[in-house]
Amino acid sequence: MRQVLARAIGGVALVGLLAGTAACNSDSGSGGDSADGNCGFKIAYFGALTGPAANLGVNIEQGYELAIKQYNDKKGSDCIQVAKFDSQGDPGVAPGVARNLVSDTKILGIVGPPFSGESEAADPIFEEAGIPTVTPAATRVSLSANNWKTFHRAVANDDAQGPAAGNYIKDVLKAEKVFVADDQSAYGAGLADVVKQTLGSSVVGTDKTEGDGKQTDFSATVQKVIASGATAMFYGGYYQNGGLIRKQLTSAGWKGTLVGGDGMKDPGFTKAAGNSAAIGTVVTCPCSPPEKAGGSFVKDYQAEWNTAAGTYSDVAFDAANIFLQGIDQGNTTIEKMNDYLGSVNYQGIANTYKFTATGELDPSLIKVWAFKFDDSGDAVADQEIKTS
Amino acid sequence: MNFSGLIHNFGPLTVTGLAQGAIIALFALGYTLVYGVLRLINFAHSEVFLLGTYASIIVWGFFGLDQNSPTPGMFAVIGLIILGMVAAVVASGVTAIGVELIAYRPLRRRNAPKLAFLITAIGASLAISETVGVITGRNIRGVPRLIRQTDVVVIGNTHITNLQILIVVLALVMMFLLDRFINRSRLGRGIRAVAQNPDSAALMGVNQGRVISLVFLLGGLMAGIAAVMYNLKIGVTRFDAGFLLGIEAFTAAVLGGIGNLRGALLGGLLLGVLQNYGAGLFGTEWLHAVSFVLLVVILLFRPTGLLGESLGRARA
Numbered sequence: 001m002r003q004v005l006a007r008a009i010g011g012v013a014l015v016g017l018l019a020g021t022a023a024c025n026s027d028s029g030s031g032g033d034s035a036d037g038n039c040g041f042k043i044a045y046f047g048a049l050t051g052p053a054a055n056l057g058v059n060i061e062q063g064y065e066l067a068i069k070q071y072n073d074k075k076g077s078d079c080i081q082v083a084k085f086d087s088q089g090d091p092g093v094a095p096g097v098a099r100n101l102v103s104d105t106k107i108l109g110i111v112g113p114p115f116s117g118e119s120e121a122a123d124p125i126f127e128e129a130g131i132p133t134v135t136p137a138a139t140r141v142s143l144s145a146n147n148w149k150t151f152h153r154a155v156a157n158d159d160a161q162g163p164a165a166g167n168y169i170k171d172v173l174k175a176e177k178v179f180v181a182d183d184q185s186a187y188g189a190g191l192a193d194v195v196k197q198t199l200g201s202s203v204v205g206t207d208k209t210e211g212d213g214k215q216t217d218f219s220a221t222v223q224k225v226i227a228s229g230a231t232a233m234f235y236g237g238y239y240q241n242g243g244l245i246r247k248q249l250t251s252a253g254w255k256g257t258l259v260g261g262d263g264m265k266d267p268g269f270t271k272a273a274g275n276s277a278a279i280g281t282v283v284t285c286p287c288s289p290p291e292k293a294g295g296s297f298v299k300d301y302q303a304e305w306n307t308a309a310g311t312y313s314d315v316a317f318d319a320a321n322i323f324l325q326g327i328d329q330g331n332t333t334i335e336k337m338n339d340y341l342g343s344v345n346y347q348g349i350a351n352t353y354k355f356t357a358t359g360e361l362d363p364s365l366i367k368v369w370a371f372k373f374d375d376s377g378d379a380v381a382d383q384e385i386k387t388s
Numbered sequence: 389m390n391f392s393g394l395i396h397n398f399g400p401l402t403v404t405g406l407a408q409g410a411i412i413a414l415f416a417l418g419y420t421l422v423y424g425v426l427r428l429i430n431f432a433h434s435e436v437f438l439l440g441t442y443a444s445i446i447v448w449g450f451f452g453l454d455q456n457s458p459t460p461g462m463f464a465v466i467g468l469i470i471l472g473m474v475a476a477v478v479a480s481g482v483t484a485i486g487v488e489l490i491a492y493r494p495l496r497r498r499n500a501p502k503l504a505f506l507i508t509a510i511g512a513s514l515a516i517s518e519t520v521g522v523i524t525g526r527n528i529r530g531v532p533r534l535i536r537q538t539d540v541v542v543i544g545n546t547h548i549t550n551l552q553i554l555i556v557v558l559a560l561v562m563m564f565l566l567d568r569f570i571n572r573s574r575l576g577r578g579i580r581a582v583a584q585n586p587d588s589a590a591l592m593g594v595n596q597g598r599v600i601s602l603v604f605l606l607g608g609l610m611a612g613i614a615a616v617m618y619n620l621k622i623g624v625t626r627f628d629a630g631f632l633l634g635i636e637a638f639t640a641a642v643l644g645g646i647g648n649l650r651g652a653l654l655g656g657l658l659l660g661v662l663q664n665y666g667a668g669l670f671g672t673e674w675l676h677a678v679s680f681v682l683l684v685v686i687l688l689f690r691p692t693g694l695l696g697e698s699l700g701r702a703r704a
Contacts, residue, residue, distance in 0.1 A: 050526050052626075184673055208673035216622045216632065219404035220667030220675065223397050227545065240528055240624075247623050251537045253547070271530050272624050275456035377456070 038332055039079040043068060043323045044101055045316075046112035046122065046133075048089030052212040053238045055266045057089060057114050059310030060136055064111040066304050067320035080324065083107060089114070091121040091186075098122035102129035108337050109134065109323040111316055115263075116140030116187035126150055132338040134322060136315035139262065139286060140190040144358040151359040152341055154319050154351075155312070156286035156366040158187075160387040161261055162194025164368035165234060165284040168385050169199060172370070173257055173282075175232035179225045181207040181245075182236030191261045192236030204228045212240050221245065222252045231256045238263040242281075243272025250277035257282060265311045270377040281373045282382065287350065288367055289381035290314050294349040318348030394668040399546030401664040407552040407621060409660020410559035414614035415637035416644070416652040417566065418484070418607025424647035424697070425583045425603045428502075431509040432487045434634025435516035436480045436608050440615030441625035442520070443479030444472035448532050455530025455623065465534050469616065472534075477612030484608030485601055487512050493597075513631070521627035528626045531619040555617045562613055563653050566606065570649060579603060583647070636663075636679075643683055645693030654694055 045064045048057030061084060068082050085101050087094040094113065101107065102125060110126060113119045114137035126133050127148045134152045135143075141157045169175050178199050182192035189208075196203050205228035207221045222245070225233055233249070233256060235242050242264040249258065250273075260269075262285040270278040291298055293314040301309040301317075322344060323337070331340040346353045354362040368387050371379035394401070415437055422430040448468060453460075460468065491508040541548040570576040581589035582599045590596050618633065619625060640659045644651025659679055666678025686694065 052526065052528075054526065181672075206671075208671055210673070210675065213626070213628055214632065215672075215675070216624070216629065217408050218672070219408065220401060220664050221672050223400045223404065223664075223668070224393065227393070227397050227400075240626075243528075244622070244624060251549075251551075251623075253537075253539075268528070271455065272528055274530060274533060274623065276533075 049086040051088035063313035063316030094118040166198025179230035188236035239269040314350035405661035405664035409657035413656025432512035434630035438630030440476035440480035447475040453532035480612035481608035647697035651695035
């Protein structure tokens with residue numbers, strides 16, 4: 001309740017702030033209009049910029065913003081404006097922020113939402129408003145089963161990531177006893193369920209934890225893992241809980257390997273677990289290693305943000321560029337933009353993008369990689385894994 | 389339901405539950421002390437605890453320690469833990485008294501209705517935790533690994549580690565000292581007198597304002613110790629860490645009988661253990677549901693909690 005209240009107050013402040021900047025921007029925007037017919041519009045980012053899983057959102061926002069900055073530099077003007085909407089990654093907060101977003105008629109497309117839970121809460125609002133979205137990170141399978149015409153997913157979903165994680169546990173770790181737990185979030189539970197199906201009878205125990213920020217003592221789960229005799233554990237959840245669980249498993253003397261999904265692929269995992277406990281943890285991701293991104297992206301990102309590109313930064317960069325190409329081709333209404341996404345075939349720096357009728361990435365373009373935490377405190381590329 | 393799992397893991401679940409319960413118990417003392425004297429639920433007590441967790445981490449940071457540092461030597465660890473406790477106790481104590489002076493005392497002077505106290509309590513709690521949230525970017529802060537957990541006692545599949553022993557023993561010692569202080573010292577007598585009947589106490593020459601400050605201070609001290617133990621056990625803190633544990637601590641206080649010091653200890657330990665049993669039996673997702681259902685059931689039969697309200701009673 002307290003949190004909700006705090007967020008409501010924060011939300012009101014944010015709305016005020018955005019309304020203020022929007023008002024200023026629309027003045028300068030009309031000036032841009034006269035210079036070039038396709039200027040004065042906005043591409044929005046919708047997702048976490050604060051909150052317990054904020055790092056994942058910030059990686060994406062920075063990739064998106066870099067694309068728009070480069071576009072504007074090329075045009076020599078502030079042609080397309082950045083519009084950031086902070087959902088805190090929270091399904092409770094997201095709808096209010098989404099309503100605020102759809103009231104801005106200059107927005108032609110949305111990069112986001114990054115998380116599955118907030119997608120379930122906010123996407124219906126975007127669908128109703130008809131604003132096309134391209135999510136660079138939300139992987140819950142059922143998101144594409146809602147008949148949302150505006151929904152597009154630039155990465156593989158958990159039907160690819162889950163089996164890949166399962167296969168890695170079976171084939172690479174060669175674990176015969178696996179414990180599977182999740183955080184009961186749309187993302188975590190969905191992914192863990194697919195992993196359970198893939199592993200079948202090697203799952204010797206399961207548990208569910210509270211979500212990020214709602215539990216810090218995992219001793220009951222830790223005890224179950226140890227008692228189950230598992231040599232590997234899969235956790236469907238985000239990096240803070242994952243890190244805490246790894247830390248408490250290590251303290252309790254469990255020596256097995258923790259495996260997680262893309263939600264755990266963040267240096268924040270090491271921050272929660274401590275370096276020595278974190279080393280060796282494996283995370284899967286329907287993404288390529290950021291350093292493999294084409295062009296000068298890796299260098300540009302470092303130069304712009306003074307930090308290395310993170311998980312999905314490259315996909316977000318591509319997602320923004322897909323929209324920008326759409327604008328260049330004269331798709332300056334949300335209806336035209338959505339039609340354009342339906343037939344686009346865009347070669348970006350991380351992948352090539354083509355969407356199916358339900359908004360999924362074309363199956364031939366799916367990639368899943370495994371990453372491993374090392375003493376750098378971050379997850380580094382381990383190997384590409386097969387998804388079937 | 390997983391009965392065999394619960395029975396098989398009964399020992400380990402009890403041990404880890406007791407360690408968590410000991411922290412909850414120390415935290416709960418602050419709620420119970422303030423309630424016993426003022427009949428006020430000090431919601432800001434969760435932030436008294438929160439600032440304690442940060443204070444100790446910051447002090448350890450002065451020595452260049454973070455969550456990735458190797459565990460220092462034995463004597464260094466003892467020194468660091470004591471220093472961390474001093475820092476946490478000072479931060480928590482100052483916060484507790486600060487909250488009392490800023491949020492409660494002005495209201496008391498004006499004879500404000502009870503509801504006003506409740507609102508300022510929630511307000512103070514929110515204001516502090518959100519401020520910490522903004523300053524820290526709502527990120528977690530890791531704790532240096534001062535204690536490498538090693539098994540000291542092993543019975544079957546039950547491993548009791550050095551840290552768990554430290555936490556429980558420390559909680560019992562703090563509890564014992566506080567109990568002695570309240571029941572044997574002059575200041576303690578003052579506290580009991582005000583709890584029993586503020587007007588008579590004032591007529592007898594007890595300085596009520598000072599007693600109230602003392603009560604907040606004592607609650608803060610206990611929360612500071614609890615904060616350091618929480619840091620060592622959990623290993624990270626975050627702007628809402630106090631809120632989460634605060635609800636459990638408040639529950640423990642009510643469970644044992646709010647206003648009753650020994651009740652807080654019993655309630656804390658019981659809650660810690662019951663939560664673990666619930667998690668073992670039904671799955672961790674039921675952790676909170678089980679303990680709160682039990683709370684309701686116990687209050688049905690013993691509305692004043694297991695040991696009743698007794699801070700103000702002559703014998704306590």
